[in-house]
Amino acid sequence: MNAWGWALLNFVWQGAVVGGVAALLLALLRGASARWRYAVCAVALGLCLGLPLWQCLDLAPAEVEFSTELPPLAEQMPALVGAWALGTGLMLARLALGLAWVARARRRSTPAPADWQARLDALARRLGLRRPVPLRLLPDLAGPVALGVLRPCVLLPAALLSRLPVDLLEALLAHELAHVRRWDYVANLLQSVVEALLFFHPVVWWLSARLRAERELVADEISAELLGQHDGGRRMALALHALSELPPGHTPNVALAAHGGDLLRRIERLLAPRPQATGWKLALPALLIAATSFVVQAKGRDTAEPPAATATAAAAAKDAPPPAQQLRLPVNAKHVVVVDDATGKVLMSRDADAVVPIASLTKLLTAMVVLDAKLDPNEKLRITNDDVDTLKHSKSRVRVGTQMTRLAALEMALMESENRAAAALARTFPGGEAGFVKAVQAKIRALGLSRTAIAEPTGLSPANTSTATEMAAITAAAARYGEIERITSVKKAKVPVDGRPREIRNTNRLVGAKGWDIRVSKTGYTEEAGRCLAMRILNGKRPVTVVLLDADGSAQRLRDAALIRKSLAKQAL
Structure with missing residues (x-):
């Protein structure tokens, strides 16, 4: 139906x-x-x-x-x-x-x-x-x-x-x-x-x-x-x-x-x-x-072309199969990369080195920096007016004055993409927001990224930019954090908010869906960035990172992911 x-x-x-x-x-x-x-x-x-x-x-x-x-x-x-x-x-x-x-x-x-x-x-x-x-x-x-x-x-x-x-x-x-x-x-x-x-x-x-x-x-x-x-x-x-x-x-x-x-x-x-x-x-x-007939079915989607590799992606690009062997799918997203994490081979790419806004995919870096600091996960954080979004005036389920643990804030930021929770994590970081930004920049350098810039923790700012290639590297790095994998790979969870359990749901509706084995996941959306998705999935037993940036809508983003998964499954056979 x-x-x-x-x-x-x-x-x-x-x-x-x-x-x-x-x-x-x-x-x-x-x-x-x-x-x-x-x-x-x-x-x-x-x-x-x-x-x-x-x-x-x-x-x-x-x-x-x-x-x-x-x-x-x-x-x-x-x-x-x-x-x-x-x-x-x-x-x-x-x-x-x-x-x-x-x-x-x-x-x-x-x-x-x-x-x-x-x-x-x-x-x-x-x-x-x-x-x-x-x-x-x-x-x-x-x-x-x-x-x-x-x-x-x-x-x-x-x-x-x-x-x-x-x-x-x-x-x-x-x-x-x-x-x-x-x-x-x-x-x-x-x-x-x-x-x-x-x-x-x-x-x-x-x-x-x-x-x-x-x-x-x-x-x-x-x-x-x-x-x-x-x-x-x-x-x-x-x-x-x-x-x-x-x-x-x-x-x-x-x-x-x-x-x-x-x-x-x-x-x-x-x-x-x-x-x-x-x-x-x-x-x-x-x-x-x-x-x-072709245009209507493809909806104007261009055939993917292998882009020029950046210095960061050079190691993966040299092992990539010839362009004729890469997946060529009529996806809607403007910037795409699919990487076999076991070999580093680029399985599909489209304009993967263009620097574009990444919206809430930012929160993967936010989570890694917070976990690197080894702060007390049970410390109580209070949402203040400083955490309210004054740039996009985005909606929030968390009212000013709400209390939650740092771990609960991390879960809400990653699963529900809760902007106030992410802002609170940065505000309570050692050295405040300035200290958080310095830590993020250090993390970017440590990952060897040269085309990624982060100005704030939520992704609401269009100044938070990266490329599909570097987002794949960020996603692969996030997969090495057991806490991030645990939080983002479940469909729903309960977290303590104001002393009472609150159910939260993953913004990536593919998580938990039949046929999907997703280990790391983050979605994002702003008007400038379009619909974005970064995730690590298992294709059989092989980990594959998929990054979709600037899709026209949630349905198109979903369809792109389904097309890629279907093609990967055929290759695995």
């Missing part, structure tokens, strides 16, 4: 992209044969169905992760999918009523006179139809209708036999036979199913309407060719004009009628055909549709 809900939500923007490209292609092909525009609409509508189905299958393994990463939205997922199911049920019921109309119309119809059946059979043979197509009469129709899949037939209003000239009525029958030859009834049924499944998206309805209109134009072209090169188009146009003069009748979408689409536009195209598009224009739709 969750995977399908996320797929439907993603299709809102994906459908808009598909519709935009389809509109461009239809504009380019406005002078081409209707067959090309029909193909564009059909492929676009197929993409509209295929994209959410593909995403649902792709996201299903990470269903738990997605449902826990965005709790407010995830909680509404059953209601969203339920509303979709209700709407789809109503649309399918509408389709069922149309099919019931078709079945009832068949039963109520009577065979046409033998001479008209003979005319229809002659037209069918000229079209190359080998299936028998009976012609039947039904009083309350406004025009001929083609219906049926395995046993197709053409229904004709009895009044038309006396109201239209023979040559014009033959033109209308040729139009319906063109539908039968192209199996348009099956295509129309599938189209109706897509409408039912994706009823909520206006692009689907627009594409579906265009598909039906172009289908009628294609049938017009085929029937005009069948009726003769010289006057076939004129006969078809006169027949459509005569049909437009008749009172409208009810025909459900599941039936194919000669009076469908924009009659005036169809008549104009038959009487004054536009010049056909040049060859390059006819080749363009296939190229652009293929490109659009």
Whole structure:
């Protein structure tokens, strides 16, 4: 349910992209044969169905992760999918009523006179139809209708036999036979199913309407060719004009009628055909549709390229496999590095040496410096006004005046990314905040980092910067601290706050999720840094460090991590 809900939500923007490209292609092909525009609409509508189905299958393994990463939205997922199911049920019921109309119309119809059946059979043979197509009469129709899949037939209003000239009525029958030859009834049924499944998206309805209109134009072209090169188009146009003069009748979408689409536009195209598009224009739709499919599924993500190694990462880079052997995944994060900690090999990298804000990933360094100082973990700390965030005005569950132990503050800073707890750890450090900053700078030098700068303990300041490569080194260093590994590798814990136990939860919802073995973890977010994640995971028995910086959202960050884990698991096999 969750995977399908996320797929439907993603299709809102994906459908808009598909519709935009389809509109461009239809504009380019406005002078081409209707067959090309029909193909564009059909492929676009197929993409509209295929994209959410593909995403649902792709996201299903990470269903738990997605449902826990965005709790407010995830909680509404059953209601969203339920509303979709209700709407789809109503649309399918509408389709069922149309099919019931078709079945009832068949039963109520009577065979046409033998001479008209003979005319229809002659037209069918000229079209190359080998299936028998009976012609039947039904009083309350406004025009001929083609219906049926395995046993197709053409229904004709009895009044038309006396109201239209023979040559014009033959033109209308040729139009319906063109539908039968192209199996348009099956295509129309599938189209109706897509409408039912994706009823909520206006692009689907627009594409579906265009598909039906172009289908009628294609049938017009085929029937005009069948009726003769010289006057076939004129006969078809006169027949459509005569049909437009008749009172409208009810025909459900599941039936194919000669009076469908924009009659005036169809008549104009038959009487004054536009010049056909040049060859390059006819080749363009296939190229652009293929490109659009890739762009929609990748959402504009660039192929990862191996960056130039910094001095710090040189040792790891020299052992890295050639670029062709590195993982190349369509991840969303702008700066990525994946390192096999057992060998130091870089398994994947993207712009990994760009200096960018790292948000709350800072707290890994904060924790290491506090633990290095070997301060009393049971010493009571009190949250003061000095610990309140005046830069971003971020929310906090810890009120001014709250008391907790240094260990509890450390757990809250690492698990819940509690900024006031991190600020209190720095404020109570020997030498105060100035002493803390000096200790952090010394730690950075000790780790051999040259492109990392830390100005404060929380990560709220955009002056706290590093690179994906150096964040991988920081994460690997943090993994050597048993306390950091213990705190960040659990889904939830209880810590004493004001003398009472308080439950805290890990901000990385992957921790504790099925299939994940995470040993060190820290998430981060500010407007400048985007969504960030640094973690050490076990791929089989091998430790791997994953760093994702500046992802567009929590869901994208999760999906990136799931993609990387899945690819690593395949390599392990």
